[in-house]
Amino acid sequence: MEKLKKYVSARDEDQFYHQGAVELLVFNFLLILTILTIWLFKNHRFRFLHETGGAMLYGLVMGLIIQYATKASDVESGTVYECEKLKSGRSTLLINITNQVYEYQYRREISHHNVNGHQGNAMLQKMTFDPSIFFNILLPPIIFHAGYSLKKRHFFRNLGSILTYAFLGTAISCIIIGLIIYGFVKAMVHLGQLKEWEFHFTDCLFFGSLMSATDPVTVLAIFHELHVDTDLYTLLFGESVLNDAVAIVLTYSISIYSPKENPNTFDAAAFFQSVGNFLGIFAGSFAMGSSYAIVTALISFMLCEFPMLETGLFFLLSWSAFLSAEAAGLTGIVAVLFCGVTQAHYTYNNLSPDSKMRTKQLFEFMNFLAENVIFCYMGLALFTFQNHIFNPLFIFGAFVAVFVARACNIYPLTFLLNLGRKQKIARNFQHMMMFSGLRGAIAFALAIRDTESQPKQMMFTTALLIVLFTVWVFGGGTTPMLTWLQIRVGVDPDEDLKAEAASQSASNPDKNTTKAESAWLFRIWYGFDHKYLKPILTHAGPPLTTTLPEWCNPVARLLTSPSAYGDQRKDDDTDYIINNDELTENYESSAHIPVRDRTGSTQATGKEDIHEGDLGLGGYKLQLEHTAHQPQMNSLA
């Protein structure tokens, strides 16, 4: 340790940051290349390699370059760090203590380095990020944006199905994958491949849960570009967003399952503890995220005149939701998801038009960057991660398991749902959903979180391969698949809704038969939300003075915004509310979305929407038609 003191100086610190700058620069250039390639592909309508696949490819290439170009400088001589008997390559001489941090963080890898005789140099080590970067920096913006840009109308219409797929479906998928993998593990043990490894059923379930997180970002982007049927989009999107949340909490709950005796036995106490943990964390994160959004909604009443303050507050409170959940031992990402949904539902209405735009664009931008970084990084990790364990049998088993589990998830559940839905999910939709079970960032991040033991490393390697395969092959095959399954494209989401509403009213004079998912639960929620929550938390909706009982009037008058009085609705006509209110909200928001029609560009505006993924906050292409409508909307906020 005495040697250490010599090296600690300002210059060493500078070189440390210099090195950091170089690495970030390399990453920057990868992203820039990715963006230019995306542009090239989009210009030529080349849909077989989407940007996520492209980012992964560049990451892969860079990983190859780093792996083979920097091996030459891998020198064993230099200061030997005596404590812990860890060896450092020459490039880590400069700042030994900091390098010790790296060695701590990658201790799990490095200890195996010594076992296997590997030497990772500093750059390689640094390129294999601390997994917390995913959960603390890269994933939150992506998940928040997913929540914030949820298309509310279609989402609530299909809420039951989405919840079913997300909870029940993920559980089924987890168990099926666990079982199949367990079978393969038993076979591997029988073949003598896993000597001295501890691979219990819980580990298989752990793998199952992390592999159940779907990430059809590629598919959805293509859906959005081609304007595929909105219900299909919503089902896939909603399922993906919620099953990410479920998978994260489930993975954690499984990992804390620690039965007192043999881990292979079923311990009821430990099982229920895990279940309780799951429910507690999920509900707690939901509550935390929603609370912050509600606070934002209440505060944003005041700040309309100052867009920058509004945007700043919005951002900080949403970020605080994440941090509070993390600090409270809950899951920040789940909290941030529900925060985003709630912000879109309440706070968005309170923002000034300028702030609506600013917040939307800010999170879109962060989402765009973060997503490309993650996929780039996934490609990189294939070569820079030092402890891959490629086991062909396990990999094959995992592919089989994932495929079978997806089928067991989609088809039976859809059958059950279709018994209750008025608008059935068609067979070709089911096939498309089956096909769209891509894995991505969440599966990767969950797998990389713990690569301490060899089973975990094997799982990580396998998960990464599945991600690469599904994104490239299934993502690339989306467009042909759409054609083959004859799924209609070029659908205008709001026109679609209006047409359905019109035909519904025409064929069903009885107001009580509304859309498929307007089950009684939904209608109760919608009524409550519309009569009480929205008036309190936003400017919109019927004034509280009309919806609350008489004796609440003083309080109601206090809590009602003046502009809500101009927004009377028949408060017991849920149909009217459902059919018109959400649509009107779309009018309102689209009326204030500016300048797209001023670009002078004669291109289909769909092209500009490509990275928006934002179906819930107003259709850009609709603004020309709608700016003349609903003049009173302009006075809101």
Added chain:
Amino acid sequence: MEKLKKYVSARDEDQFYHQGAVELLVFNFLLILTILTIWLFKNHRFRFLHETGGAMLYGLVMGLIIQYATKASDVESGTVYECEKLKSGRSTLLINITNQVYEYQYRREISHHNVNGHQGNAMLQKMTFDPSIFFNILLPPIIFHAGYSLKKRHFFRNLGSILTYAFLGTAISCIIIGLIIYGFVKAMVHLGQLKEWEFHFTDCLFFGSLMSATDPVTVLAIFHELHVDTDLYTLLFGESVLNDAVAIVLTYSISIYSPKENPNTFDAAAFFQSVGNFLGIFAGSFAMGSSYAIVTALISFMLCEFPMLETGLFFLLSWSAFLSAEAAGLTGIVAVLFCGVTQAHYTYNNLSPDSKMRTKQLFEFMNFLAENVIFCYMGLALFTFQNHIFNPLFIFGAFVAVFVARACNIYPLTFLLNLGRKQKIARNFQHMMMFSGLRGAIAFALAIRDTESQPKQMMFTTALLIVLFTVWVFGGGTTPMLTWLQIRVGVDPDEDLKAEAASQSASNPDKNTTKAESAWLFRIWYGFDHKYLKPILTHAGPPLTTTLPEWCNPVARLLTSPSAYGDQRKDDDTDYIINNDELTENYESSAHIPVRDRTGSTQATGKEDIHEGDLGLGGYKLQLEHTAHQPQMNSLA
């Protein structure tokens, strides 16, 4: 070290991040409080405590709370980290190795902890950030935004004066402060206060250079709000932005001045080495930043249809400018400043209107957040920094020095400039500039960068106190001062220009007498820029086919954008160009800035502009008048 291994586990890692989340959360709440307070003040037109002062105040209060509330948990018992004989408080038991990083990073403080018998606990230590956070994360967005939002017209008009104040003025200020401080140091030595300290003249110059970086952000915000005379705004803004760059490089150049013999003698070789270092770093950073901006300009030709890709590319290339400069051993902040200026000058014209807005808003937002974080942090540092050295004599001397140096900077230089300027800088402007010499983020960041020795700690304490004082007292006194000096407010910048241009043409039929700063150098630059650079790098300006000689025609046709043909100018009429082109650019950009006039708000839009600080990219309030003008501008980009 053997003890360490026991503590390394996933749970420890979780707690480490838990702790990090708590600290970030505390900071978040501080910022949220700051935003709410700003809103309160703005609502009541309370201009005596501006947001920067408010952020500092909250930071101060939080620092007090942390200092006294957490002292109780400061326990000496616990694991003693034997290596380096460093002691850790109980709260650092959890993750000893990580704590060692902290102890490394704050080694300079901690070694003094042991000398002075101090104990800092982990939270206090963490709250005193690694200074690199400033230079790598917080300052770049602020500086880039300053460059990107420069009001080009007025800036170039006053370019000579701005450069004079920035270079010559900073040098004068540095020397004067150095001399006065040296006098006080000599007095302190005489009084026996600085036994065993090494306080050379170079250290005094170092202090002088870091204290020469002015940061009138508070004053400028008030100027902007009240629409003070634009020339005054521009002089102050331009001087501040450039003297930050000069101070940073100067500080570094001084710190590497290492004469072979006694540091107190003048070593010509070392001196010229420092000078060469200064010029090299400054010019190199300038070149690096501008190159990236030029690359962005050339690439952005292609990406007009995809705002998200454009914005992403813009952001990444600008960030790469910073990283490349850092990696090359230059100064990232100076690079990013000139990158911003160049981006505003060329790339901005190529962006689609959507991207113009997105980039502008993105950097505004980042600037807003970063600035409030820095000022909050400055307040915090008064109590959380563990090695303050309050020396009344030094502090008094520093105040005197700063005041005198500002006077020696402003008045003599203005006198010299006024000999050459047609539009003299009036006496009351000079007084206001004298008054507006606030210190802020740059001085603080430069001082905190090295607090290893006791002289440096004393300098840091003093610098911090000067920052606090000038921001609160001078910042708060800006409005009364404006009144007292009878400086006009409520000036419309572009009307101002048009009126001047009109009166100029009326009184001076001879085209060659344009504005004061249209010195021959400026006219040469302007002609060159307008005829050659702009056509190559943007869509605007006369086509290259007209400006280049005949034999260049093939190349010219290749490089000229079709839309440039519609933009013919008399290419030898610099007056026309100067008077109309920049103004037309303002028209062009303001014609595409949307929706402010659609809010239905009848408030003076000045209120919404408060945090924009963006005088160079189109006046929001002008859009109503100008949308009817220059229809051909709409076809550009």
